[in-house]
Ligand code: HEC
């Protein structure tokens with residue numbers, strides 16, 4: 001990746017900063033000197049592993065996939081079998097070989113083999129494989145063996161890699177008004193320069209984003225807009241130090257220059273410039289003024305501060321002398337920023353900065369003390385805590401899925417009400433802070449068209465206006481299955497009828513995992529497989545026509561079985577179908593039902609009204625609500641389940657589901673997937689959660705004071 005700083009001479013200081021940082025973050029680790037192959041590692045780790053787990057299928061005779069692993073050359077520098085080793089590395093890294101019909105290899109033995117292959121590949125001048133890159137992406141975290149993470153056998157100290165973590169889109173949306181007065185909080189009135197991930201899973205992973213050239217271009221245009229606002233006489237956040245520097249002609253006075261540079265540092269980075277920075281930026285102001293005149297010169301120099309890496313990234317490199325394990329702790333300022341952005345979209349508050357600058361943010365105990373303060377209220381009121389639940393459950397997607405009823409019956413389908421209700425439920429459960437995960441999955445309470453007034457107190461929800469035309473099936477009451485005479489009370493949460501329990505039976509979640517007029521059992525089942533059971537479903541292969549057959553006289557269950565029970569399809573679909581089908585009890589809007597309407601081909605066709613298509617009469621087929629848990633890897637869990645609620649309750653009661661939840665929390669708050677080395681951090685977090693009776697606050701405190709959060713491997 002290259003950033004051509006020269007093309008933008010005026011902003012050189014900032015852009016060169018970005019370029020340097022990009023180079024630092026994107027560069028491969030320095031190649032090691034060509035070394036002799038580690039034959040002992042081959043003999044002790046790799047050879048026995050291949051023999052035990054691979055050669056039965058990949059022998060010398062007629063090997064599977066055309067790949068023989070019977071006599072691979074252990075000398076990768078020699079080059080003969082490098083391609084084969086790369087393929088082995090990739091398939092084993094991703095947990096795809098041996099196939100899951102075979103016994104799982106021991107996780108630590110696997111890790112040893114991979115370490116060996118990786119080192120040898122590097123000796124041969126090969127770059128870290130794409131497989132490792134994939135493992136770092138959201139949606140792939142489950143590929144690390146669950147039992148190996150939680151069986152307590154990994155005890156080595158952990159840390160995270162040193163890194164720079166690009167500011168999130170949310171943080172940028174908060175940054176702009178803060179420094180410029182442009183727009184309100186959270187409202188970006190200038191273009192968002194940063195992209196977000198469209199992939200499944202968490203959106204803000206440190207490894208996902210680098211700042212590429214178009215982004216830099218947008219950032220520079222935005223920086224100019226921000227400076228215009230900062231220096232405008234009207235509107236924006238006119239800064240008096242900048243106005244003073246802009247007034248007058250000729251070379252500016254040193255004192256005015258210094259005051260303006262210091263002010264911009266305080267606005268953007270919340271700190272004094274160092275003597276060196278002050279000299280550098282003061283020099284830049286003067287040079288620019290000499291080159292381009294007072295106004296342009298001053299403005300470009302002020303814009304350069306907005307483009308400093310420190311303004312656009314959370315810098316997490318650590319500082320100080322490495323400890324006995326080769327780790328350094330985050331510098332106090334780095335830790336202040338890490339804690340602040342873990343919970344909100346804003347930089348550290350005054351108290352955090354004071355602690356950092358006063359030498360009181362240097363230990364895990366210091367971080368714990370600050371977290372006690374920051375988490376004192378309901379944690380779900382903190383933007384990033386709510387965002388965790390939104391990205392884990394993905395219920396806000398209900399607002400994105402178009403529904404046919406929107407056309408059929410005007411504007412009565414209001415997914416934003418349902419999404420808001422689920423947010424209230426999360427706030428309610430997290431506020432109680434007891435058995436949070438299980439409560440979220442099993443509570444029969446819900447909010448219904450819940451509203452609060454400006455004082456934060458609940459106000460009576462309003463029934464749809466055109467009640468004559470209103471179909472109670474799609475107004476909030478009908479979607480939740482409440483009786484027609486439900487009193488529209490503000491006294492909430494209320495208890496829902498017996499077939500509802502928790503977020504996965506909230507209409508928002510069900511409508512999100514459904515299409516415009518049909519349920520999506522595969523999507524629902526995939527969610528349960530990945531986010532509750534911690535399983536892996538390989539990506540849908542390119543070339544598979546992932547459509548249900550067009551057979552309106554059949555139920556979705558029947559149409560799904562008709563295509564996915566073929567052996568090739570079933571190797572993946574056996575992991576999703578039976579976990580998603582129990583949710584067929586709920587239709588594509590999240591309404592509970594006892595029958596599914598299908599086309600009645602035997603009935604006489606209804607003659608079409610003028611100008612309309614022929615209507616096929618429908619008949620109700622009684623609904624099959626059953627499913628099956630299989631391949632869970634949890635003793636005693638597999639077996640048939642009568643309903644979705646029973647299934648979710650059964651899974652929610654397991655240690656596995658809770659630990660998988662902890663793994664997801666780890667990913668969200670560390671901004672990366674876990675590795676085997678993070679096992680102690682995960683175990684400690686799980687323990688803190690269990691021992692506190694299921695407190696999210698305890699879980700968060702454990703994660704945000706863990707080695708993985710506080711320490712970085714020294715370069
Ligand atoms: C039960 C039989 C079986 C076992 C055991 C097995 N494999 Fe495979 N392997 C296959 C089959 C079948 C294919 C071809 C289908 C595919 O690519 O998934 C394959 C494909 C591969 C490929 C891709 C070949 C290519 O050139 O595209 C690699 C690499 C591989 N296996 C590595 C391994 C390794 C390493 C092990 C041991 C850890 C292993 N396999 C164990 C059956 C097996």
Ligand code: HEC
Pocket residue numbers: 520522523526537538539540541544545546547548563564566568569570571572573
């Ligand atoms: C390697 C794994 C794999 C194989 C093999 C596979 N699928 Fe899938 N299939 C998936 C995944 C994963 C999804 C969910 C896709 C997503 O996330 O949107 C899916 C989704 C589907 C869907 C539902 C799409 C939707 O709108 O919800 C259908 C239908 C489907 N597959 C049919 C098939 C058929 C038919 C075959 C065999 C010819 C097949 N699949 C083979 C993994 C697989």
